Amino acid sequence: MADSRFFERAGPFTLRQLAEIGEAEVRDPGQEDRLIVDVASLDAADADRISFLDNRKYVQALKTTGAGAVVLSQDDAANAPEETACLVSRSPYRSFALISQAFYPKPTVEPGIHPSAVIAETAQVAASARIDAGAVLGDAVIIGEGSHLGPNVVVGRGVTVGKGSRIGPNVSLECCDIGDHVQIHAGARVGTRGFGFAMDPRGHVELPQTGRVIVGNDVEIGANSTIDRGMGPDTVIGDGCKIDN
Numbered sequence: 429m430a431d432s433r434f435f436e437r438a439g440p441f442t443l444r445q446l447a448e449i450g451e452a453e454v455r456d457p458g459q460e461d462r463l464i465v466d467v468a469s470l471d472a473a474d475a476d477r478i479s480f481l482d483n484r485k486y487v488q489a490l491k492t493t494g495a496g497a498v499v500l501s502q503d504d505a506a507n508a509p510e511e512t513a514c515l516v517s518r519s520p521y522r523s524f525a526l527i528s529q530a531f532y533p534k535p536t537v538e539p540g541i542h543p544s545a546v547i548a549e550t551a552q553v554a555a556s557a558r559i560d561a562g563a564v565l566g567d568a569v570i571i572g573e574g575s576h577l578g579p580n581v582v583v584g585r586g587v588t589v590g591k592g593s594r595i596g597p598n599v600s601l602e603c604c605d606i607g608d609h610v611q612i613h614a615g616a617r618v619g620t621r622g623f624g625f626a627m628d629p630r631g632h633v634e635l636p637q638t639g640r641v642i643v644g645n646d647v648e649i650g651a652n653s654t655i656d657r658g659m660g661p662d663t664v665i666g667d668g669c670k671i672d673n
Contacts, residue, residue, distance in 0.1 A: 429466060429468070430466075430532065435532055436535070437466060437531055437532060438530060438531055438532070438533055439464070439465055439530070439531050440463045440464055440465040441463070441464055441531075442460060442462065442463060443459055443460050443461070443464065443497055444460040446478065446497070446515065446527050446530070447460075447515050449526050449527055450499060450515060450517065450522075450524065450526045451519075451523055451526065452499055452515040452516055452517035452523045453515065453516050454513065454514075454515055455505055455513070455514040455516050459497075462513055464476060464477065464478045464496060464497055466478075466531060467479065467527065467528050467531055470486060470495060471489055471492075471493065473493060473494060473495035473496070474494050474495070474496070475495075476496050477496055477497075478496065478497040478498065478499065478524075479493060479495040479497075479498050480498060480499040480520050480523070480524035481499070481500040481520060482500075482520045482521040484504070487504065490504065490507050490508055491507050491508075492509075493509065496512065497512060497514070497515060498513075498515070499520045499523045499527065500514060500515070500520050501516065501520060502516050537556070537557070537574055537575070537594075538558060539555060539556045539557060539558055540558055542560050542561040542563070544561045544562055545559045545560070545563040546563070546565070547559070547563075547565045547569075548566050548568075548585075549567075550567045550568050551565045551566070551569040551570070552569070552570045552571065553565070553569075553571045554571055554572055554574070554575070555573075556573045556574045557571045557572065557573065557575045557576070558576045558577070559571070559577050560579045561579045561580075562579050563577050563579065563581045563582070563583070564583065565577075566583060566584050566585040566586070566587070567585045567586070568585060568586045569583045569584075569585070569586065569587050569588070569589075570587075570589065571583075571589045572588075572589055572591035572593065572608070573592070575589050575590070575591060575592060575593040575594070575595070576593075576595065578595060578596045578597040578598075579597045579598070580597055581595050581596075581597070581598070581599050581601070582599075583600075583601045583602075584600075584603065584619070587601045587603070587604055587605070587606070588605045588606065589601070590606060590607045590608035590609070590645070591608045591609070592608055592609040593606055593609060593610040593612075594610070595612045596611075596613045596614040596615070596616070596651070597614045597615070598614055598615050599612050599613075599614065599615065599617070599618070600616075600617050600618070600620070601618050601619055603619040603639075603640050603641065603657050604618050604619035604640060604643060604655075605640065605641075605642050605643065606643045607643055607644045607646070607647065607667070608645045608646070609645055610643055610645070610647045610648070611647075611648040611649070612648075612649045613648075613649065613651040613653075614651045615651050615652040616649050616650070616651065616652060616653045616655075617653070617654045618641055618654075618655045619640065619641040619655070619656075620654060620655075620656050621656065622637040622639075622657055622658045624658070624659060635659065636659070637656075637657050638657075638659060639658045639659055639660040639662050639663060640657055640662045640663070641655050641657050641662070641663045641664075642662050642664045642665065643655075643665045644666050644667035644669070645667045645668070646667055647666075647668065647669050647670070647671070648670045648671070649665075649671045649672075650670075650671060651672075652673065653671055653672060653673040654673060655671070
């Protein structure tokens with residue numbers, strides 16, 4: 429079970445609700461009103477939790493699970509214990525991920541700007557955005573509706589962040605445009621100068637890195653990742669990409 433100090437759980441949900449959320453079907457319609465309070469692995473789940481099977485090497489764990497319900501394929505449903513409800517899905521892992529999101533939704537962004545944040549006069553911060561303690565926003569920065577910048581985020585001149593994006597603590601953004609619903613985790617660096625120079629006996633000469641980093645929508649960038657800019661063309665991170673250095 430997730431530690432309530434760190435994670436807030438929603439629910440409970442009926443199997444009918446979870447089937448709708450997870451793009452699945454309840455194999456036995458008579459169990460649609462059964463309540464489920466949480467998600468868990470096959471070996472840790474009990475009668476009021478839901479689990480899943482996506483890899484057939486865990487079929488034995490399915491046969492002995494105490495889970496109240498399991499998301500699985502039609503072919504695997506025959507291996508579930510008699511007392512376990514089956515949610516049949518063409519993509520069990522995807523269905524379980526959607527169900528897990530329902531139990532553990534992302535925290536709501538509470539709008540506001542911390543008094544210790546330093547924001548340039550020419551920066552534009554949407555009224556529904558949140559800027560946490562110690563953040564620094566440079567000239568002409570644009571922060572979209574519902575976005576959240578964590579503590580000590582540094583946003584360089586001209587950078588744009590779309591709507592609904594979440595920028596973790598100690599992230600730095602420069603020479604980049606960030607799309608909508610992007611997640612950038614703690615300590616990541618986006619748009620930093622690439623390591624370019626001309627080698628010469630008289631001394632190395634720095635080569636200006638005049639490209640940009642363009643991050644699409646629904647991208648996730650892992651903690652402490654670095655995405656440099658180059659001379660050009662622009663570095664483009666396409667919609668939906670997941671990056672972890």
